[in-house]
Amino acid sequence: MKILVCVKQVPDTNEVKIDPVKGTLIREGVPSILNPDDANALEAALAIKDNDPNVKVSVLTMGPPQSCEMLRECLSMGADDAYLLSDRAFGGADTWSTSNTLAAGIRKIGDLDIIFAGRQAIDGDTAQVGPQTAQRLDIPVVTYVQQVQVIGNKVVVQRQMEDGYELIEVQTPCLLTAVKELNEPRFMSIYDIVDACGKEITVWGHEDIKLSPENCGLKASPTQVFRSFTPPTKGKGEMLNGTAGEMSKSLVSKLKGLHVI
Numbered sequence: 001m002k003i004l005v006c007v008k009q010v011p012d013t014n015e016v017k018i019d020p021v022k023g024t025l026i027r028e029g030v031p032s033i034l035n036p037d038d039a040n041a042l043e044a045a046l047a048i049k050d051n052d053p054n055v056k057v058s059v060l061t062m063g064p065p066q067s068c069e070m071l072r073e074c075l076s077m078g079a080d081d082a083y084l085l086s087d088r089a090f091g092g093a094d095t096w097s098t099s100n101t102l103a104a105g106i107r108k109i110g111d112l113d114i115i116f117a118g119r120q121a122i123d124g125d126t127a128q129v130g131p132q133t134a135q136r137l138d139i140p141v142v143t144y145v146q147q148v149q150v151i152g153n154k155v156v157v158q159r160q161m162e163d164g165y166e167l168i169e170v171q172t173p174c175l176l177t178a179v180k181e182l183n184e185p186r187f188m189s190i191y192d193i194v195d196a197c198g199k200e201i202t203v204w205g206h207e208d209i210k211l212s213p214e215n216c217g218l219k220a221s222p223t224q225v226f227r228s229f230t231p232p233t234k235g236k237g238e239m240l241n242g243t244a245g246e247m248s249k250s251l252v253s254k255l256k257g258l259h260v261i
């Protein structure tokens with residue numbers, strides 16, 4: 001069985017701060033990390049491999065050359081090989097264009113049984129790339145996967161819902177998007193980190209995956225970010241004083257005044 005995990009390098013949004021004077025985002029010194037949902041997706045693939053040594057796990061990303069650091073982290077966790085789609089022509093891609101490029105890379109890798117992606121990337125936050133990639137590859141997709149079991153050429157998954165889950169059986173090849181409840185990603189060992197340093201990462205540009213520059217990146221993006229801005233900070237909080245009864249009365253009247261209740 002061949003499994004591919006789509007992984008994205010993202011800024012650690014927990015570390016992004018807002019400049020209180022300029023009101024802009026402070027990006028300097030913000031570390032880049034493996035997108036958290038993608039770590040869960042990779043862990044799921046590696047757990048399948050743990051149970052069957054014939055399983056091969058590859059990772060794929062589209063991004064700048066520095067994404068290699070994140071791919072090495074994936075190799076250190078246990079992935080067998082890594083692919084980087086990197087080309088100036090891929091820059092400025094929206095989700096439509098990103099999924100088109102990823103699908104072209106996946107077609108070139110070929111012969112895959114399960115493709116995993118994260119549910120959502122913490123920077124773009126759209127949750128569109130997984131389903132769009134599946135659609136371009138014309139394969140079934142199950143999103144919000146919180147449990148996976150491989151049975152022959154079928155996969156049985158639990159799909160997370162707000163008030164429970166759906167149990168879905170899906171034929172391979174298929175694409176699954178992982179949520180954090182799926183598992184606890186493993187740590188890398190020193191031995192695996194050293195081993196991963198020696199592994200080669202396959203780098204492909206637009207010609208390698210047979211995409212013309214008009215069909216990738218900004219040029220192929222139906223949407224363009226027109227303006228981005230920092231949301232206004234919330235107003236100052238107000239403390240209520242008095243007995244519990246007085247404070248509740250005052251709170252209710254304030255909420256009524258704001259038409260909240």
Ligand SMILES: Cc1cc2nc3c(=O)[nH]c(=O)nc-3n(C[C@H](O)[C@H](O)[C@H](O)COP(=O)(O)OP(=O)(O)OC[C@H]3O[C@@H](n4cnc5c(N)ncnc54)[C@H](O)[C@@H]3O)c2cc1C
Nearest residue numbers: 006062092094095098117118120121124125126127128129
């Ligand atoms: C309207 C719009 C315009 C944009 N314009 C620009 C722009 O001009 N310049 C720019 O740099 N960005 C732009 N972006 C951001 C860019 O589209 C996203 O970073 C990218 O398309 C992935 O979408 P996302 O982060 O929402 O991922 P999601 O859909 O939330 O990601 C879901 C999963 O898909 C997989 N995935 C996503 N991206 C990748 C990837 N690159 N490689 C491998 N796997 C991946 C991961 O498994 C991830 O967990 C734009 C986004 C939007 C919505």
